[in-house]
Amino acid sequence: MEVIWYGILSILLGTYVLLDGYDIGAGVAFLFFADNDEEKNKIIKSISSVWDANEVWLLAFIGLAMVFFPHYAQILFNNFGGYILLFLLFLLLKTLAFNLLYLYRKNPFYKSVFGYLYGFLNLMLLIFISLIFSNILRGLYFEQEERIRFVSQSFSPLAQKIGFFDWFTLLTTGMIFIAILIHGLGWIVLKNSGAFNRKLKKLIQALAFIELILVGLFLISWYIIHPGVFHNYWTYPFLFILPVLAFIALIGLMGIRTYPGENKASILSTNFIIFSWISIMVAIYPNFILPLGHKKLTAFNAGFDNPDRFYIEWWILVLGILLLIYSIIVHKFMKGEKNT
Numbered sequence: 001m002e003v004i005w006y007g008i009l010s011i012l013l014g015t016y017v018l019l020d021g022y023d024i025g026a027g028v029a030f031l032f033f034a035d036n037d038e039e040k041n042k043i044i045k046s047i048s049s050v051w052d053a054n055e056v057w058l059l060a061f062i063g064l065a066m067v068f069f070p071h072y073a074q075i076l077f078n079n080f081g082g083y084i085l086l087f088l089l090f091l092l093l094k095t096l097a098f099n100l101l102y103l104y105r106k107n108p109f110y111k112s113v114f115g116y117l118y119g120f121l122n123l124m125l126l127i128f129i130s131l132i133f134s135n136i137l138r139g140l141y142f143e144q145e146e147r148i149r150f151v152s153q154s155f156s157p158l159a160q161k162i163g164f165f166d167w168f169t170l171l172t173t174g175m176i177f178i179a180i181l182i183h184g185l186g187w188i189v190l191k192n193s194g195a196f197n198r199k200l201k202k203l204i205q206a207l208a209f210i211e212l213i214l215v216g217l218f219l220i221s222w223y224i225i226h227p228g229v230f231h232n233y234w235t236y237p238f239l240f241i242l243p244v245l246a247f248i249a250l251i252g253l254m255g256i257r258t259y260p261g262e263n264k265a266s267i268l269s270t271n272f273i274i275f276s277w278i279s280i281m282v283a284i285y286p287n288f289i290l291p292l293g294h295k296k297l298t299a300f301n302a303g304f305d306n307p308d309r310f311y312i313e314w315w316i317l318v319l320g321i322l323l324l325i326y327s328i329i330v331h332k333f334m335k336g337e338k339n340t
Contacts, residue, residue, distance in 0.1 A: 007298040009061055014277040016057035023047050024122050025184015031119025039196055040115060044105060046191035055091060060158035069302035072288045079140055080132050082164050087128045094121040112284055126180055134172035135164060168221055175214040182207050183273055186265035193262055201257045204265055208253035224291055229283050239282055246275035
């Protein structure tokens with residue numbers, strides 16, 4: 001059952017990243033790449049009805065982690081508690097900012113104020129997501145006597161004392177940041193057409209080239225830090241199809257300007273995130289967070305003191321089904337507007 005719940009938590013968190021990535025990436029695009037009111041209005045309309053439906057997946061992840069893997073939840077909050085609280089606060093403020101932006105979208109002054117606020121909050125959310133995931137992939141100490149510094153003693157790869165900000169986490173943050181930004185841009189392209197789309201496709205193509213370089217540097221660096229990180233792939237070579245599919249999607253994004261239609265960027269970015277996420281989960285399994293010391297935090301030692309916790313059975317299954325139905329209904333019948 002540990003494996004099943006490990007998979008469920010991975011799916012919940014991955015689904016949140018995938019679905020809220022549309023909104024967060026589009027919000028950052030609103031801040032940096034919308035040059036006039038027409039382009040800003042197109043972004044607002046693109047996400048006007050789907051922006052607030054995805055935090056349920058994150059809350060489900062946090063709740064189930066606390067119930068089934070309490071030691072994992074404890075480690076997360078011990079190391080990232082302040083950042084997680086800020087992240088949740090920014091989610092609430094983003095909700096308020098978007099409501100006000102949509103309400104006052106015809107008033108130039110308030111639209112500007114709430115637009116910048118909305119874009120800034122999305123930028124901070126994307127930075128928080130990227131940094132937290134970067135530290136999870138870099139690894140943490142689980143021994144009580146070891147602590148992560150806020151900033152690395154040195155940004156050299158040879159530094160002995162690492163920090164929340166170090167050379168690896170900044171590299172990985174850039175990779176995650178660009179991936180989610182491309183994802184949001186792909187959604188905007190899907191919901192629009194014309195000159196704005198041509199501009200965004202050109203941007204996506206450039207970002208995809210940068211992303212490919214960052215992914216390559218990340219994989220090399222990850223292997224240097226954790227030489228056994230690809231053990232699951234060497235053991236089961238058929239699993240290599242997952243990162244291969246992720247690379248195919250990324251390479252496809254590099255030629256996005258040559259493809260007919262407006263849905264290719266969204267499809268490719270979605271595939272890139274899905275297969276990248278699954279590839280990473282396969283690589284780190286059974287770890288929740290990669291270890292820097294001798295002690296590990298896995299699905300099999302995450303603090304269970306009662307096996308019956310796994311069998312809170314049917315009500316969890318029913319809630320999961322309802323969550324899935326809710327998400328499908330919201331995304332099917334409350335889609336953002338198609339702009340021309």
